[in-house]
Amino acid sequence: MPAPVETAATAATTAPATGPAVIVAIDGPSGTGKSSTSKAVAARLGMSFLDTGAQYRAMTWWMISNGIDVTDTAAVATAAHKPVIDSGTDPAAPSITVDGADASGPIRTPEVTAKVSAVSAVPEVRAVITRLQRSIAAAAPHGIVAEGRDIGTTVLPDADVKVFLTASAEARAARRSGELGSTATADVAATREALIKRDAADSGRKTSPLAKAGDATEIDTTDLTLVQVIDRIVALVEEKRAAK
Numbered sequence: 279m280p281a282p283v284e285t286a287a288t289a290a291t292t293a294p295a296t297g298p299a300v301i302v303a304i305d306g307p308s309g310t311g312k313s314s315t316s317k318a319v320a321a322r323l324g325m326s327f328l329d330t331g332a333q334y335r336a337m338t339w340w341m342i343s344n345g346i347d348v349t350d351t352a353a354v355a356t357a358a359h360k361p362v363i364d365s366g367t368d369p370a371a372p373s374i375t376v377d378g379a380d381a382s383g384p385i386r387t388p389e390v391t392a393k394v395s396a397v398s399a400v401p402e403v404r405a406v407i408t409r410l411q412r413s414i415a416a417a418a419p420h421g422i423v424a425e426g427r428d429i430g431t432t433v434l435p436d437a438d439v440k441v442f443l444t445a446s447a448e449a450r451a452a453r454r455s456g457e458l459g460s461t462a463t464a465d466v467a468a469t470r471e472a473l474i475k476r477d478a479a480d481s482g483r484k485t486s487p488l489a490k491a492g493d494a495t496e497i498d499t500t501d502l503t504l505v506q507v508i509d510r511i512v513a514l515v516e517e518k519r520a521a522k
């Protein structure tokens with residue numbers, strides 16, 4: 279009988295944690311595979327998983343729902359401490375609530391995606407969310423895989439393993455468009471432009487911009503399968519655990 283083919287789904291099987299707790303920071307531009315890879319690595323190694331982009335999206339959704347103009351920096355800054363954002367860190371069932379309400383659907387709307395970079399650029403928003411992220415990481419019993427834009431540089435600068443994922447804009451647009459159910463040339467081109475615009479805003483802001491930490495391992499995922507990327511990161515974490 280042929281050996282079973284490993285897929286992203288089988289690679290993500292939750293395993294009990296073994297060895298010392300490690301902190302893993304995974305950063306990179308939009309659509310490079312941070313969430314899918316981080317979730318699978320955490321599941322394989324029995325660790326917690328934190329999608330920090332979901333937290334900025336939750337903050338943005340709350341601002342929109344409460345009638346706050348996201349281009350009004352002072353209004354966003356004043357309101358930043360009001361929403362209660364809670365992240366569930368089980369990689370098999372990650373969750374996000376705002377003021378007790380499930381926000382996992384609403385935070386993925388095109389409106390939130392279009393406005394999140396304006397909200398995440400506000401220093402008071404970053405201060406509130408960074409504090410939350412550090413408290414979640416400190417409480418993770420078997421270590422955590424946290425993914426975002428500034429995890430290795432700002433949120434968890436002492437992380438044991440830092441990875442910076444990249445991929446060509448073409449590959450990222452094709453992946454995202456496929457997710458949305460379209461491979462039409464015009465849709466892929468529009469998705470590509472939207473990704474590039476969001477990356478430029480995230481890289482160009484003053485407070486903890488999207489950036490590769492000096493000590494991060496860069497992995498270009500353009501020509502790698504999801505499982506290959508997961509395998510590489512699992513190997514980095516296991517190497518670090520063995521040395522602890």
Ligand SMILES: Nc1ncnc2c1ncn2[C@@H]1O[C@H](COP(=O)(O)OP(=O)(O)OP(=O)(O)O)[C@@H](O)[C@H]1O
Pocket residue numbers: 306307308309310311312313314315331453454457499502503504505507
């Ligand atoms: N190496 C890969 N090969 C092919 N498809 C991939 C690869 N990595 C991720 N994908 C797919 O690309 C899409 C985007 O991945 P994912 O959401 O994990 O990226 P992300 O970096 O977290 O994006 P964002 O920052 O916008 O949230 C998903 O459909 C995912 O399954």
Ligand SMILES: Nc1ccn([C@@H]2O[C@H](COP(=O)(O)O)[C@@H](O)[C@H]2O)c(=O)n1
Pocket residue numbers: 308330331332334335394395396398399425426427428429476480
């Ligand atoms: N550490 C982070 C993570 C995310 N952001 C901002 O949130 C946006 C949405 O992130 P996704 O990963 O869900 O696409 C992103 O574009 C950033 O504006 C951040 O600033 N820092």
